[in-house]
Amino acid sequence: MSILIDENTNFIIQGITGREAVTMAKELLDYGSKLVGGVTPGRKGREVHGVPVEDTVRAFTNSQSIGASIISVPPAFAADAVNEAIEAGIKLLVVVTERIPRKQVAQFVEYAQQEEVRLIGPNCLGIISPGKSKLGGVGGALESCEQAFQPGSIGVMSRSGGMTTEIANSLSESGLGISTAISIGGDAIIGSTYAELMPLFDADPETKGIAIYSEPGGRAEYELAEYMESSGSKLPVVAFMAGRFMDEMPGMRFGHAGTIVEGKADTTSEKIAKLSDSGIAVAEKIEDIPVLLKQRIR
Amino acid sequence: MRFYEYEAKEVLKKYSIPLPKSLFVKDSDSAFNAAQNLSTDVVIKSQVLSGGRMKAGGIDFANSPEEVKEKSRIILELEINGLLPVGILIEEKKKITQEYFAAVTYDGRAKKPVIIFSDMGGIDIEEVANSHPEHLSRTHFSAARPFSPFTAKNAVAAVGVTGRELNQLSAIVTNLCNLFLERDLTLAEINPIGKLEDGSIIALDCHLDMESEARNTHSALLAEIGVPEEDNRQSRPPTQFEIDAANVDAADTRGVAGNLTEFDGNLGLIIGAGGGSLTLFDAVRAAGGKPANYCEIGGNPSVAKAANLTKLICSQPKVDKVAVMMNVVSNTRVDIVARGVIKGCIEAGFDPAEKIAIFRIPGSWEEEGFALLERYGVDYVDRSVSMHEAAQRAVEKMKGI
Amino acid sequence: MPAMFISIAIEDSVHKDQELCNRLVSMCPVDIFEISEKSQLITVEENLDECTLCNLCIEASSDEQIKIEKLYRSDSN
Ligand code: SF4
Numbered sequence: 001m002s003i004l005i006d007e008n009t010n011f012i013i014q015g016i017t018g019r020e021a022v023t024m025a026k027e028l029l030d031y032g033s034k035l036v037g038g039v040t041p042g043r044k045g046r047e048v049h050g051v052p053v054e055d056t057v058r059a060f061t062n063s064q065s066i067g068a069s070i071i072s073v074p075p076a077f078a079a080d081a082v083n084e085a086i087e088a089g090i091k092l093l094v095v096v097t098e099r100i101p102r103k104q105v106a107q108f109v110e111y112a113q114q115e116e117v118r119l120i121g122p123n124c125l126g127i128i129s130p131g132k133s134k135l136g137g138v139g140g141a142l143e144s145c146e147q148a149f150q151p152g153s154i155g156v157m158s159r160s161g162g163m164t165t166e167i168a169n170s171l172s173e174s175g176l177g178i179s180t181a182i183s184i185g186g187d188a189i190i191g192s193t194y195a196e197l198m199p200l201f202d203a204d205p206e207t208k209g210i211a212i213y214s215e216p217g218g219r220a221e222y223e224l225a226e227y228m229e230s231s232g233s234k235l236p237v238v239a240f241m242a243g244r245f246m247d248e249m250p251g252m253r254f255g256h257a258g259t260i261v262e263g264k265a266d267t268t269s270e271k272i273a274k275l276s277d278s279g280i281a282v283a284e285k286i287e288d289i290p291v292l293l294k295q296r297i298r
Numbered sequence: 299m300r301f302y303e304y305e306a307k308e309v310l311k312k313y314s315i316p317l318p319k320s321l322f323v324k325d326s327d328s329a330f331n332a333a334q335n336l337s338t339d340v341v342i343k344s345q346v347l348s349g350g351r352m353k354a355g356g357i358d359f360a361n362s363p364e365e366v367k368e369k370s371r372i373i374l375e376l377e378i379n380g381l382l383p384v385g386i387l388i389e390e391k392k393k394i395t396q397e398y399f400a401a402v403t404y405d406g407r408a409k410k411p412v413i414i415f416s417d418m419g420g421i422d423i424e425e426v427a428n429s430h431p432e433h434l435s436r437t438h439f440s441a442a443r444p445f446s447p448f449t450a451k452n453a454v455a456a457v458g459v460t461g462r463e464l465n466q467l468s469a470i471v472t473n474l475c476n477l478f479l480e481r482d483l484t485l486a487e488i489n490p491i492g493k494l495e496d497g498s499i500i501a502l503d504c505h506l507d508m509e510s511e512a513r514n515t516h517s518a519l520l521a522e523i524g525v526p527e528e529d530n531r532q533s534r535p536p537t538q539f540e541i542d543a544a545n546v547d548a549a550d551t552r553g554v555a556g557n558l559t560e561f562d563g564n565l566g567l568i569i570g571a572g573g574g575s576l577t578l579f580d581a582v583r584a585a586g587g588k589p590a591n592y593c594e595i596g597g598n599p600s601v602a603k604a605a606n607l608t609k610l611i612c613s614q615p616k617v618d619k620v621a622v623m624m625n626v627v628s629n630t631r632v633d634i635v636a637r638g639v640i641k642g643c644i645e646a647g648f649d650p651a652e653k654i655a656i657f658r659i660p661g662s663w664e665e666e667g668f669a670l671l672e673r674y675g676v677d678y679v680d681r682s683v684s685m686h687e688a689a690q691r692a693v694e695k696m697k698g699i
Numbered sequence: 700m701p702a703m704f705i706s707i708a709i710e711d712s713v714h715k716d717q718e719l720c721n722r723l724v725s726m727c728p729v730d731i732f733e734i735s736e737k738s739q740l741i742t743v744e745e746n747l748d749e750c751t752l753c754n755l756c757i758e759a760s761s762d763e764q765i766k767i768e769k770l771y772r773s774d775s776n
Contacts, residue, residue, distance in 0.1 A: 103512075107441050109409045140628025162571045162625040245579055255573060286577070
C-alpha cells in the first residue's frame, strides 16, 4: 500500500501552462500518474501534453470527481488558487509555490482544516508512491526518478525537496525502497507536519520504518517527538538533521524560509536531544539512514 | 527583515501605541541638541540589530545635555556583536512602576498567530515561561478573520490583570495585532511595556520583523520610515564577496546561483540547493574542511549564471580549490551546471582539473555532464558516492596546500 | 569569450526559407538564432553555450539543415 495517493488518484494542475508546470506535467504523465487536466484562466481549450486546459477548477469538478490538485502558480495568485480548489471540493492539495507570505499561508491552511482538506506544502516538491503515482516535481524525469524511488517499505518525510530524492536514493540502493515519500515543504507554516502525517504511515501495513529530513527553526521535530512518546507508534524513525553549523549563527537565514535560529529551541543540538529522548535515531550521514533503519526493523 | 528600534517606534506610532518622546540622531552634537529639546533625564540607546544592548553597554542614562553628548560619543563607537550602531535614540526617561511583555508571532504548530503576554516584562521571557508559567499567557487567533479585540482582552486577563490596566493593555495589544496582520510581520514584540506613576501605559522598547517576501507590498511604509530597498538586514552587514554574489544572482532570472555567505576558510563551495547546501556545508566541516563560503544553486540556473558565480568564488584570493556538490537533482541539469563551473573556472584563469576538487552532482542529464567533465579532466563522482563521502574527498585534496 | 561547448552549423538552404528562419528564432528557448542585417540566419555567440540540446530546431528543419556539435564530445583540439 501507500499513503495519500495511489495509481487511482486522478488530479489536475492549477497553473499548468507555466514553464515549470509544463515540464512537470510531462514528467507526471511519463510516470503514469493520472493527470486529467489543468487550469489557467483564459486558456480554456488549449492542451498541455495532451491534457485539456480549463479556465476554472469547477469546470472539472462539475462533471467528475477529482482526487487532488497541484498548485503551481506565482506566489501572488497562490492563496486564491488554494481557495478555489477547496471551494470546488477537492480534498488533497499539493502547493508547490514558494515565497507565499506567511499570513496568506495561515489563512488558507485554516480554511483547509475547516473543510477537512489535506494540504501538503507550500514550497514543496510533492508526493510520490513509487510504482503507482506521483504528484509534483519530486524525483524529476522518469529514468532518474525510478532509479531513486524504488517501491519498498520506508516512508519518507522531508522539509527539503531535493533531499527527499537524495534520501530516497540511499534507501533504494540499500534495497529497502520507499512506500510513500512526501516533500512536506520548507516554510514556517506548512499544511501537514511530520506528526500529522505519522498516523497515516502507522495505519499503512506496508510501511515498516520512517526516514525524516529536518533543519533548524520551527517546532515540527518536537511535535514529532511528542507524538512518538504518546501515540504508541511501533514504526522505527530515523532522522537526519542538516544545518548544524547554524547553531553558531543566530539570526541568519539559510536555505528555506523556515530555517533560522532565533531561540535555543530552534537549534539542531536541542532538536537532536529531544528526538533522541523520544527514541528516534539520529543519523550523522545520509548513508547511515538505511543502516539504522535495518537495525531497527523487526 | 528586522526594524531598528527607532523605525519600529515610528510604525507603532502609526498604530496609536503610546510611546515616550524620542529623537533619532547620528552624531553626538545632534544628541546634545536632542537632549535640550526633550527633558533633563534621558536614555541613550544604541541602534543596532542585536539583542543584549544593555549588557553590552549600548544603553546608558544621562541627566544633562553635556553628559548626553559625552556618553553618545562612546555608544556611537561601541560595537555590539560585531555591529556598529547606525545611530542612537535619545529618549525621555520615565519612572516605571510595573513592566509587561506583549508579543505576536506565528506558531508553526498551531499554524495560527499567537499573542504571548506577561505581567513580568523586562526580563527574558523564556525565563518567565520556565519559572513563572502562571504569569504568561498564550492566546491563538485566526489570521483569516478580522481581529477582534476580545482576544487581546483574554490574553491580558489570563495573567490576572484587571481594572484600568486591563483596558489600557488590551487596547495596546489589539493595535499590535492589527499592525502584525496588516503589515505582514512575523514578529511584533513590545518589551517592556511600562506603567508610569500616573497610571498611563507606554511602549518602552520593541522588536518588529517584517516578512522579506512582503516588502514590496509595504514599500510605501518602508519609504516613509526611510528603509533603503537594498538593505537586507541580516544580522551583520554584507561583505563585498556577498554583495558581488547577490549581483550575480540578480543579474539573471534563470534559476538561483547566490545566497552566498562568506566564511574565513580556503575551500570554495558551489553547492545546492536549500537542504543540500545545509547538508553539504555540515559535511565539509565534519570532515575537517574550512569553507570559504556557503551558497545555493538550484532551479536550473543558466550556464552564464553558474559561470559567473564560479568565477567570483574562484577569484577570491583565499580560495585554493572549489568543491561542486549537490543532492541528486531533478529540475537542475547536471550538464548545464558542469558547463557553467568549467567556464567560470577558465574565465577566472584556472585549470578546472586543478581548481575543482570534486564534482558531485548526480541526476538529470548526468551522462552528458559527466562526458563534459571527463573532457576537461575534472574529478567527478556519481550518486553511488554519498554527499558526505564527496565532501570528505574534497577536504582530503586540500591537504598539502 | 567564444563558445566552448556547443557549435551550430546552419546549412545554406536554411537562409532561403525566410519562414523557417523566423520560426527558429522564436522557437529556441535560449535565443541562439537571430537574423543578420543581410537577412541571413546566424547564431548568437554568447548564447551558444546555453543550448539545452532540446532538439526543437532540428525537429523543425529537415535533414541536417541545422547541425549541433558538442565540442566536448569531439576529438578536436
Ligand atoms: S537544440 Fe534547442 S536550445 Fe539548442 S539551439 Fe536548438 S532550439 Fe536552441
